[in-house]
Amino acid sequence: MLVHLVVNSRYGIFSDELYFIVCGQHPAMGYVDQPPLVPLIAGLSHSWFGTALLPLRLIPALAMALTVGLTAELARELGGGRFAQWLSGLTVLLGGDFLVDGLLLLTDMMQPLTWLGCSWCLLRLAKTKDQRWWLAFGALAGISLLSKYLILFFLAGLAVGVVVTPLRRSLLQRWIYLGAAIALVIASPSLVWQAMHDWPFLELSKTAVNGKNLALTPLEFFGQQVLFVGPAAAPVWLAGLWRYSVKPRFVELRAFPIAYAVMATLFLWLHGKAYYIVPIYPVLLAGGAVAIEEWLLWKPLRGAVLAAVTIIGVVLAPLALPILPPEKYASYAASLGISSGAASSERGQQGSLPPQLAGMFGWPEMAAKVSAVYNALPPDERARAVFYGRDYGEAAALDIYGPALHGPPVVAGNNNYYLWGPKEFDGSVVIVLDGDVTPLMRNYRSIQVVGSIDNPFAQSWEAHMAIYVLRKPRVSLQRLWPHLKHYE
Numbered sequence: 001m002l003v004h005l006v007v008n009s010r011y012g013i014f015s016d017e018l019y020f021i022v023c024g025q026h027p028a029m030g031y032v033d034q035p036p037l038v039p040l041i042a043g044l045s046h047s048w049f050g051t052a053l054l055p056l057r058l059i060p061a062l063a064m065a066l067t068v069g070l071t072a073e074l075a076r077e078l079g080g081g082r083f084a085q086w087l088s089g090l091t092v093l094l095g096g097d098f099l100v101d102g103l104l105l106l107t108d109m110m111q112p113l114t115w116l117g118c119s120w121c122l123l124r125l126a127k128t129k130d131q132r133w134w135l136a137f138g139a140l141a142g143i144s145l146l147s148k149y150l151i152l153f154f155l156a157g158l159a160v161g162v163v164v165t166p167l168r169r170s171l172l173q174r175w176i177y178l179g180a181a182i183a184l185v186i187a188s189p190s191l192v193w194q195a196m197h198d199w200p201f202l203e204l205s206k207t208a209v210n211g212k213n214l215a216l217t218p219l220e221f222f223g224q225q226v227l228f229v230g231p232a233a234a235p236v237w238l239a240g241l242w243r244y245s246v247k248p249r250f251v252e253l254r255a256f257p258i259a260y261a262v263m264a265t266l267f268l269w270l271h272g273k274a275y276y277i278v279p280i281y282p283v284l285l286a287g288g289a290v291a292i293e294e295w296l297l298w299k300p301l302r303g304a305v306l307a308a309v310t311i312i313g314v315v316l317a318p319l320a321l322p323i324l325p326p327e328k329y330a331s332y333a334a335s336l337g338i339s340s341g342a343a344s345s346e347r348g349q350q351g352s353l354p355p356q357l358a359g360m361f362g363w364p365e366m367a368a369k370v371s372a373v374y375n376a377l378p379p380d381e382r383a384r385a386v387f388y389g390r391d392y393g394e395a396a397a398l399d400i401y402g403p404a405l406h407g408p409p410v411v412a413g414n415n416n417y418y419l420w421g422p423k424e425f426d427g428s429v430v431i432v433l434d435g436d437v438t439p440l441m442r443n444y445r446s447i448q449v450v451g452s453i454d455n456p457f458a459q460s461w462e463a464h465m466a467i468y469v470l471r472k473p474r475v476s477l478q479r480l481w482p483h484l485k486h487y488e
Helices: 001-009 015-024 036-049 060-079 084-094 097-099 111-128 133-146 151-164 167-170 175-198 200-213 216-227 235-248 251-269 276-293 299-319 327-333 365-376 392-401 416-420 477-484
Strands: 385-389 411-414 429-433 444-454 463-472
Touching: 001 463, 015 167, 015 200, 015 392, 060 084, 060 097, 060 276, 084 097, 084 299, 097 111, 097 216, 097 276, 097 299, 111 133, 111 151, 111 167, 111 200, 111 251, 111 276, 111 299, 133 175, 151 251, 151 276, 151 327, 167 175, 200 276, 200 444, 216 276, 235 251, 235 276, 251 276, 251 463, 276 385, 276 429, 299 327, 365 385, 365 392, 365 429, 365 444, 385 392, 392 416, 411 416
Parallel strands: 385 411, 385 429
Antiparallel strands: 429 463, 444 463
8 A cells, every 4th residue: 555655646647537536526326337436436535635646546545455465364264374475465466457456546446355355255155154154245246336347247257156166055045145135235326327327338338349449369368467467476376276276275166267267258258358357366366375385385485486576566566557757668668578558458559658657647738728729719709619528538637627727618428428418508619639529520610720739648549639629510519419429
């Protein structure tokens, strides 16, 4: 946690964090692209502390600190000694994706902790045969569903594991069903909201399956696992897969590698992002650390392993965290033989920084330049003008930073902004960035370039853009709005 508290204010606010703040300012039981928990946290943080990063990112840091501790505890419950506890904790603490989860207020922040908590409940159930552990399992699954729907894949994999392992005996008792009911009750606000709005999350997911996400080969998918969790951790989680599969302490724990295999198959088939499977790795790292402890009996060798894991993790940490000056990132990554797009999960050109760092640059500057254009408009046009964000990052940046700059009102067709609609604006004067917004651009007879934005460290599609003012629409913004819907 100390690592994050030291570095998490070095760059700026992330695009998704801006969006979550705006969603939190529009309280709801759910949203197009996520459940309500993270927007609630972001909205409260902004109302109390503004855009200060330390309080905004405190809960992710706490969640990851708990994940490290619970991983070590899981290793202990599996029979591991001090070495296994240190090895499992260090591999999580220094894993690249876990560093990011502990840095940013994202919907991923609680997934490793809740998946690990559910797994710990299964281990306790296997050890004690007390079926009431399904109640705690259900509560953790429900809390996880309030932050992100991703755990549904883990639950699907575990369901297969329950059927093919002695855990199937639970199906004959009421506790597993009571646990499922608890999970549904906790997650019900978001599920009810999705049902009332015709399940927009499913529509959004189709975009990812049908082209937004990269279609990875199995080799590329598992290669990215090494990058996400860290090369030093790869032998440990592979040992964990072996241990749970071949020599588990309790046969019920074969549910974990079964769940891993089911999820990997589903994500490859559905073109899911490779990092979607990352929350299961603390479970595998705990099991692998116990196995390695049994294999390595010579204490100096154990010390060498811990030292190697620590050194490799520290060397790679600047690739995940905002430690380096941004202009030095590319050369540092190149010296390690890694490109900024090596772990990319989406199509599109990659910038000089990886997405989790590039997304922290450019937003206040963008808001300042757009606001300057807005304030330079003639009074009659300024009264009718609106900024149209091509995506929720642009729209949220103007919503958060624009008011202090006397900036324009904001609309967008992306995700929940689409549901908030065009408001009272007829679209007679629209400010927009770049020139690829369709069908919006085609609707205007007058298109004027009035400025530009140039930020070398921002995300590639936000780094070099013209600022346009659109006038003389063919149809009003209200009539055009259904055609601007853009879920992704």
